[in-house]
Amino acid sequence: MPTLLHLDASARSTSFSRRLGARFAEGWRAAHPGAGYVHRDLAADPVPFIGEAWTELCDEVMRRRITDLRRYAEVVQTPAQQAAWAVVAPLLDELLAADVVLVATPMYNFSVPAVLKAWIDQVTFPRMSLAGTRFVVVCARGGTYLPGTPRAPVEHATTYLRDFFDGHFAVTDVDVVAAELVNSLVDPLLADRRGEHDASLAAAEAEIDRLVATSTAAVA
Known part of the structure; x- marks a missing residue:
């Protein structure tokens, strides 16, 4: 059976990114009874930032030209590296076991939250490939950053994630x-654009439902 890894990154316990992520996760799990499911709340239980010992592990992976992700543990030598690997191992195991990775994130200050970047750094090593894994990114943004809008060029959240997953994984x-x-729900200067938000949210929910239906059809 397939496995879904669900990551939440919003600092808010109730947020639009969490709402959209939950919609996908609930629909996917209903469509795949008995499937594996792992939920990691990166805001409530943040992973630590990488340190020097982690960089030493990366260096050794490159020196040995290791391409099999499950052999990374072979490079661990010092106590500091063992401590670094103790953080990495469960995160990497969850990622490698997943057929679908759901990333639910807001855009903060034009980019992804630090807690999500910390997770990405911990599980990313040289010469690794996750080809064949499906990634779904659901995002909530305070303004509008759609193609053709004035602020589209500074949207570095979903564009970063898409480029990273393609370019590194x-x-x-x-x-x-x-x-x-x-x-638009809280800023008086955006109050007149509430209708645009409502339409965008409805479209996002419809797209999530379509993605769930597509994943069900693919399995069937």
């Missing part, structure tokens, strides 16, 4: 869903 199967203008 060799993953081309990446679906991105975003809800725009969530700040």
Whole structure:
């Protein structure tokens, strides 16, 4: 049976990115009874930032030209490296076991939250490939950053994730869903754009439902 790894990165316990992520996860799990499911809340239980021992592990992976991700533990030597690997191992095991990785994230200050970047750094090593793994990114953004809008060039959240998964993990199967203008609910200067937000959220929910249905059809 397939396995879904679900990552939440929002600092808010209730947020639009969490809402959209939960919608996909619940639909996917209903469509795959008995399938594996792992939920990691990176905001509530953040992983530590990488340190020097982690960089030593990366260096040794490159020196030995290791391409089998399950052999990375072979490079661990010093106590500091053992401590670094103790952080990496469970995160990497979850990632390698997943057929689908769901990343639910807001965009903070034009990019992804630090807790998500910390997770990415911990599980990323040289010469690794996750080709064949499906990634789904659901994102909530305070303003609008759609192609053709004035702020589109500074959208470094979903564009970063898509480019990273493709460029480093060799993953081309990446679906991105975003809800725009969530700040219209709280910012008086955006209040007149509430209708655009509502439409964007409805479109995002419909797209998530379509992705769930597509994944069900693919398995069937």
